[in-house]
Amino acid sequence: MLSFILRRIAAGVALLFVISLLSYTLLSIPHIDVGRQLLGQGAPQDLVDAKNAALGLDRPAMVQYLDWLANAVRGDFGTSWFTSENVLRAIANRLPVTLSLMIGVTLVTAVLSFLLGVWAGVRRGAVDRFVQVFAVVGYALPGFLVTLVIVLVFAVRLGWFPAIGYVGPSQSFTGWLSTVTLPIVSLSVGSIAGVAQQVRGSVIDVMRQDYVRTLRARGLPPWRIVFVHVVRNASAPALAVLGMQFVGLLGGAVLVEQIFGLPGIGSMTVTYTTRGDIPIIMALVMFSVIGVILINLVVDVLIGWLNPKARIA
């Protein structure tokens, strides 16, 4: 297991390097005139040129990349071109917001989708049809529509939750809970729908296995069969889907963060990418890749723990 983890980490470092090179190259291609963006459209060209030179943008892209890489390896990601904020501090300020959403949605999804999936897979019949319909509707509804309806009903109309903003848990736990509840609910709808379907399918598959019949024949109580044996064996594929959903949440978070005015990584990515703020974007790309590598590693380890056969692969 240890050598497996070490191999994965080494591959991750190589991947980071390749992705950083690719990202920098891609970011350099559009030739966004950063100086002009900073100084406005009415600025004289000589001033714009001077600004670009001050930022080092008049050098070849590869030189800029190597310079960036040398600093990044030392942990210096520089400052944002557009807001002068320290890149690491900027990301550290926004990461808790997005992590709150991602972890919240994953927990809610894990619990509810397992309950729904197991319920549908074991009981079948009307319950199954209900869960299936919920899953299809939940998956088919556009995320932005769900979010907008939720914010309009529960925040603007009923005033139960704040419509915008984020309060850190260290500042006020209740404030934090009230600011993240609606965003988590919005993101969970589609997520639960996807994972519940997966759990249902796996449970049905496992229930048909011979060993389940044997367990039944031996007179084990049904709840024990389901919660100890079936769920454990059915969880591996669902866990893989859950892991992918977690990674995918970063994309979904963009919209939810924008609608709820949450200062997270998602909305930050959009704001700074459209401006061409390379120091911020590169750091975001790097941390996202590290996040994805770690999550996949955790999921693989968990699956291996649940199902020893998977460790061989």
Add this chain to the structure above:
Amino acid sequence: MKRSAALIAMLAAATVLAGCSGTDSAPPARALNIATMTLPQSLDPNDANGSALPFFQAVYDTLVKREPDGRYSPMLASEWKFSDDQTELALTLRADVKFDDGTPFTAQAVKANMERFRKGGGAQAKTLDDVKAIEVVDDTHVTLKLSQPNSAMLYYLSDAAGLMANPADFAKGEALKTRPNGTGPYELDQSQTVIGTKWVFNRAKGYWGAKLPYDTITISYFDNETAIVNGVKTGQVNAALIQEADQQISVEGHPNVKTTKQDFDFQGILLFDRAGAVTPELGDPRVRQALNHAIDRETMLAKIRQGRGTVTSQVFGPATSAYKPELDTYYTFDQNKARDLLKAAGHADGFTLKLPRIPAIVSEALAASLQTDLAAVGVKLVWDDVDQGSAVQRIFRDRAFSGMVMNMGQSSTDWVVVGELVLPGAFNMFGYTDDTVKRLLPTIQSKPAAAAKADLQALNEHLVKDGWFLPFYRMTYLHVSDGTVTIAPQDGMAVPSIYNYAPAG
């Protein structure tokens, strides 16, 4: 099952908490929460620009204060006087002002600030181009020597160029970018501020001037108006500016929301290429007039801005001396006349006009509307769909286009408008001029706007009749509050100055 029980408990707690979330997140009695879609590049006065000015006004004072109606009143300078030939501006400074560290504010500080601003490479550095020398007379007197008269100088001193920082910080590298140090009514609360997200300003103890009504001002950044509108409706945002017509309509119907209208930006095509360098046909004024007659401004305003604005054919706004109301409707929608003018200019078969399309400015509807109107008179409008970054490069550096659709703020200071649109520069990149403009500019430049009114109006009329531009309409923006704040629109700025907010009632 334990986990689901915990979840149910969490959801129940959230529901209960929701009831008191209002008290949790409600700002204290004397706090103002402003929402903005402008990100300041830093809090160093060198980087001050446009709609970011309120961030700076909180922590720095300007030499001259610009009142909501555009009048100038004393701030750090208690008096000022132009020489008869308008090339010297003598400023008398307040003697009782100190920076946060106790350093007195003096004429030397003014000189140090203005010299630094001029060389700082910021967006507004060019506004001090006409300042030849800054002469310190004594601690409270300073004289600006101008290389030529500039009737916008007081405007600039009430804007970015007039922001005064503590010179003690000039040698500290980039300190001012995130730790502003001025004489302003507020100080940045470093512990509450998250740069890029929200800036919190607390009242500066011992501020020399009149106290503003709020103890704390928070300016929060949002990247879309939907969140701002929801925040205003729920009272989480006290004040904001809403530009999109759909969002304006959505917010207006809400019972808690108070609104104030302001016509500020005009939208139109800035035709740079009046000498016909890129599109030779545009060198003929009749062609430019034809384009002006070809577009249906009324329908564009009704459909694209849902009627929120006023059609116009002039680039000067109603608050300027150059403004003539009748010029708003000078170019009527008359496609026959447009065809006749094109025929007279020798282009009966029309021509092709290529313009860059920046989606943030030119919506699908606007793009299609202009294309249809111009096609009806034989002009083929080709949109060059490029991303904003590349477009800007090709427009300003490569000068690849004959014009572009812009939203331009309408300054109330005539010379600012002239400087931006008529004099050679970024928006007159081919440096075009003509005899009438050459004749009128020197007299306009040497007098205050009110004294040069006749010449300014003659200039405006000439620009309209000669088809220098292709304006569509002035857009109505909406200042909205959650009902707790009264907002006075600021002359010359889309966003109100920090001084323009007061508790309602």
